[in-house]
Amino acid sequence: MTVETGCASWVGCASDIAQIVGLLLAIIAVVWGYRQLRAAIASAQSQSVLALDQAFAQFEPLRRALNASVPADPELDDDISLRRYVAVFERLGLLLKTGVVNERLANQLYGSRLETLLEKAEKGVRKIVREREGRGWENFIYLWKRMRTVAPDRKLPDVG
Numbered sequence: 001m002t003v004e005t006g007c008a009s010w011v012g013c014a015s016d017i018a019q020i021v022g023l024l025l026a027i028i029a030v031v032w033g034y035r036q037l038r039a040a041i042a043s044a045q046s047q048s049v050l051a052l053d054q055a056f057a058q059f060e061p062l063r064r065a066l067n068a069s070v071p072a073d074p075e076l077d078d079d080i081s082l083r084r085y086v087a088v089f090e091r092l093g094l095l096l097k098t099g100v101v102n103e104r105l106a107n108q109l110y111g112s113r114l115e116t117l118l119e120k121a122e123k124g125v126r127k128i129v130r131e132r133e134g135r136g137w138e139n140f141i142y143l144w145k146r147m148r149t150v151a152p153d154r155k156l157p158d159v160g
Contacts, residue, residue, distance in 0.1 A: 048100050055088045066120045082124050093143030103150045115154045122157055
């Protein structure tokens, strides 16, 4: 005579318990992995922002000149530093396009710089972009278009 239990045998019960424990451990691993991924994303975003800040810091004299010019300084239209400044925005556009930096953060930290650049040196920026049309500056144009959509309160001209 055998005693009936919920499990057919002790081996079956142990197997069921092992599966439940394995499932719980797998869920914990997925949650832990997700948290690690989120931390890595935040770290990458922070490092990217710090690198952009450092790149923009090199152009502080140009930024001051743009901020001071009313409405625009014609000498800014053909300045090599203007081209390099636009190149930093090109990198920001790439980070935005690839999702390393989100639109809210790009607008919050760099939107006013882009607005001032396009307000005060639009002619020079358009000249720079036209020179390599179809062969470069795609990420700058992407940034410009996205910021027009994301921040309609900014006075960004039409990309054209």
